[in-house]
Amino acid sequence: MSLASTAQGxxxxxxxxxxxxxxxxxSREVRHMEMIEGITRVPNAPSFIDGVVFSRGxxxxxxxxRARFGFERAPFDLRSRLLVVQSGARQxxxxxxxxxxFVNISPDAIQPPNDALTGMSGRYVEGIAxxxxxxxxxxxxxxxxxxxxxxxxxxxx
Amino acid sequence: MTQEGSRDDLAFPDFLDDYFxxxxxxxxxVRRLLLALEGSVGRADIDRPVLDELFRHFHSLKGISGMVxxxxxxxxxxxxxxxxxxxxxxxxxxxxxxMDALFAGALMLEQVVAVRRTGxxxxxxxxxxxxxxxxxxxxxxxxxxxxxxxxxxxxRPARARWRCTFVPSPALVARGIRVDTVRTRLSEAGEILDxxxxxxxxxxxxxxFVLAAVLDEATAAAWRADGIEVEAIAEDEPAPIAxxxxxxxxxxxxxxxxxxxxxxxxxxxxxLDDLMRNIGDLVISRARLTDTLTRVESHIPAADLRAIQExxxxxxxxxxxLREGIMRVRLVPVGEIFRRxxxxxxxxxxxxxxxxxxELQGQSTEIDKFLIERMMDPVLHLVRNAVSHGIETVExxxxxxxxxxxxxxxxxxxxxxxxxxxxADDGRGIDPEAIVARxxxxxxxxxxxxADSATLLSLLCxxxxxTRDESDRASGRGVGMSVVQSAVDELSGTLRLETEKGTxxxxxxxxxxxxxxxxxxxxxVGAETFAVPQGAxxxxxxxxxxxxxxxxxxxxMPYRGAALPVVRLSxxxxxPETTRDRLHLFVVGSGGGAVGIAVDxxxxxxxxxxxxxxxxLVRVDGxxxxxxxxxxxxxxxxxxAVLARQMRxxxxxxxAGARGAHA
Numbered sequence: 001m002s003l004a005s006t007a008q009g010x011x012x013x014x015x016x017x018x019x020x021x022x023x024x025x026x027s028r029e030v031r032h033m034e035m036i037e038g039i040t041r042v043p044n045a046p047s048f049i050d051g052v053v054f055s056r057g058x059x060x061x062x063x064x065x066r067a068r069f070g071f072e073r074a075p076f077d078l079r080s081r082l083l084v085v086q087s088g089a090r091q092x093x094x095x096x097x098x099x100x101x102f103v104n105i106s107p108d109a110i111q112p113p114n115d116a117l118t119g120m121s122g123r124y125v126e127g128i129a130x131x132x133x134x135x136x137x138x139x140x141x142x143x144x145x146x147x148x149x150x151x152x153x154x155x156x157x
Numbered sequence: 158m159t160q161e162g163s164r165d166d167l168a169f170p171d172f173l174d175d176y177f178x179x180x181x182x183x184x185x186x187v188r189r190l191l192l193a194l195e196g197s198v199g200r201a202d203i204d205r206p207v208l209d210e211l212f213r214h215f216h217s218l219k220g221i222s223g224m225v226x227x228x229x230x231x232x233x234x235x236x237x238x239x240x241x242x243x244x245x246x247x248x249x250x251x252x253x254x255x256m257d258a259l260f261a262g263a264l265m266l267e268q269v270v271a272v273r274r275t276g277x278x279x280x281x282x283x284x285x286x287x288x289x290x291x292x293x294x295x296x297x298x299x300x301x302x303x304x305x306x307x308x309x310x311x312x313r314p315a316r317a318r319w320r321c322t323f324v325p326s327p328a329l330v331a332r333g334i335r336v337d338t339v340r341t342r343l344s345e346a347g348e349i350l351d352x353x354x355x356x357x358x359x360x361x362x363x364x365x366f367v368l369a370a371v372l373d374e375a376t377a378a379a380w381r382a383d384g385i386e387v388e389a390i391a392e393d394e395p396a397p398i399a400x401x402x403x404x405x406x407x408x409x410x411x412x413x414x415x416x417x418x419x420x421x422x423x424x425x426x427x428x429l430d431d432l433m434r435n436i437g438d439l440v441i442s443r444a445r446l447t448d449t450l451t452r453v454e455s456h457i458p459a460a461d462l463r464a465i466q467e468x469x470x471x472x473x474x475x476x477x478x479l480r481e482g483i484m485r486v487r488l489v490p491v492g493e494i495f496r497r498x499x500x501x502x503x504x505x506x507x508x509x510x511x512x513x514x515x516e517l518q519g520q521s522t523e524i525d526k527f528l529i530e531r532m533m534d535p536v537l538h539l540v541r542n543a544v545s546h547g548i549e550t551v552e553x554x555x556x557x558x559x560x561x562x563x564x565x566x567x568x569x570x571x572x573x574x575x576x577x578x579x580x581a582d583d584g585r586g587i588d589p590e591a592i593v594a595r596x597x598x599x600x601x602x603x604x605x606x607x608a609d610s611a612t613l614l615s616l617l618c619x620x621x622x623x624t625r626d627e628s629d630r631a632s633g634r635g636v637g638m639s640v641v642q643s644a645v646d647e648l649s650g651t652l653r654l655e656t657e658k659g660t661x662x663x664x665x666x667x668x669x670x671x672x673x674x675x676x677x678x679x680x681x682v683g684a685e686t687f688a689v690p691q692g693a694x695x696x697x698x699x700x701x702x703x704x705x706x707x708x709x710x711x712x713x714m715p716y717r718g719a720a721l722p723v724v725r726l727s728x729x730x731x732x733p734e735t736t737r738d739r740l741h742l743f744v745v746g747s748g749g750g751a752v753g754i755a756v757d758x759x760x761x762x763x764x765x766x767x768x769x770x771x772x773x774l775v776r777v778d779g780x781x782x783x784x785x786x787x788x789x790x791x792x793x794x795x796x797x798a799v800l801a802r803q804m805r806x807x808x809x810x811x812x813a814g815a816r817g818a819h820a
Contacts (some may be wrong), residue, residue, distance in 0.1 A: 040791035043730030
């Protein structure tokens, strides 16, 4: 849906990597990026939640994308980033291994996800963009957050 | 105040405040528009939008003045409106005398309202009315036709409640039907419980009356023919009460003699929340400053240090004053909840053939707007319970040597930062044996020995407990006391029960007056820090780990001659166990409901700013919010009441919960 709503034909994305794969989110959904420090663990929260941080006065949950996508957690280093994303009224922090570039991707370069795309992250992928010899998985934020919520409810009950 | 209190006692003072506030808004508009209208003097193409808006203001002023029976204001507004109507219809053009009369008339209207507000002599309205009347040149068609009172041939056993809606229109006015004649007509047919003017979607004004009356179809039909919509109010629908137009606290009406217009300002609650957040940030910055100061104080000459510290203390004091000031603005009188209760009691008592008198005390006690909204249902529930379970029938009361009429006292008072709401009845009291028997019957765990009132309360509040048939209307609503308990828990409050068989029952709700900033104890468990709101903690004790006794899957310790269940936060939250040989315990709850929550140690006490945890991903039981102790890191705030309740109700789940936590 976010892809179809492109006005100028080209959208700006933020690229980040998790466990060796490059992902993209539309940059208008990313409020800001931070170094990762001082996450407070939340007891009995879902396993893919690292905890909470304050981001501009709000308490923001931190989703570990490695854990979310079914990989082992990795220790944070100087390249680790927290992407604070906005979905409706919600703000969520996403932990990525690195996040570095803004790119413009034309809708022509984006294909719908292939059925053969398996693995946890496949469920959240809205499209696949090829950039030169690189493949970028475009994430659907709503899918991540909605699915995450369903999981939470499943865990709590 | 009693149930028999007239409408004036119940809703009128607040309604008047709303009236003044609303008048102020209209007058502001009127002044602006009159100035804008001056450009139209002597011109045939009068500024229609300005005229229309002005017309609406006077129309509303007329309507609301009628509602508060301020006849002089109603009359003046009516004349001004008439004049604007002929101008609108192009029957005459706006002359400079006309403009002067509008200014003078509007000014007098303001004076009349100001006099109603502050006391004093009303200006003579007659000459002004005549002056405007002359300008109209058209006969004002307001003939006083007295409608026949609704005399009923069919007698119904009980008075029902009716919603009567009246929308004034020129056609009705021409027939002599105006809001004041409607009011007279309704009050002759029954008792007007409530009267609220409102502006409809198309900008005209409508009046909603709630009438308690015995009404036959013929009367209703006659009323409908005269533009009064009549509609029965469903039995279980709560009596609608004038919704206060002002969201925030209105302390008292301005003292008489201050003169001038109303001093109330309408403020959006969200803006106050913003201010509160700003102050919260200030409090945190202030704490940071103290920390920094502590670190550098050895490098500062003593005299300078003292000066800085004095300033820091001054800032502290000023911050506190500022914070209290903002909080006071958020406070609204608890009367907002209380004043609808007599209606509820009246209806319910009639239905159950009981005689009940309601006393309201401390209605002006102020609590946070946020709390008011959330306390409405719990208080309503307890009042309903008092009528249907507490108060006996007249026969039972007489047989027990009591007055035939039962009394329910609803009172509120503040003590420091705590507001206490009591719901007390002089009914049959709660029979502990019946409660215990019932609890056993529905399979609730019941402690052996005599049940104290805290135990009784926890049984009453257990989900699934109900002592009466569900057909009993009052208890059939909602899911009983468990809702009351959880509403109180959510507000970091406590619920208490005092009861004596044959004498009566009293429920006591204690709540923090406001929530945003609170004092907290800071505790450590392993490497984690938690804040515990001090209001919820009854006692803090230090105990050797060795004194904890393993009882099946739970730990207990001797405490004041009884066994206190202990839950270790480390186990609950999946954190490393302490290696120390002593623990700190927070004792929360009382009597049979007391629980000790164990932490490694308590490291201090702080004033904390409470931030909500809004996102479902991280909302977990037992954590009520988050705070920042000055270093920018989130510190979770425990909710001891919920932890204790979980412990009491489902100890297994707590242990299972720890397993679910990730390492």
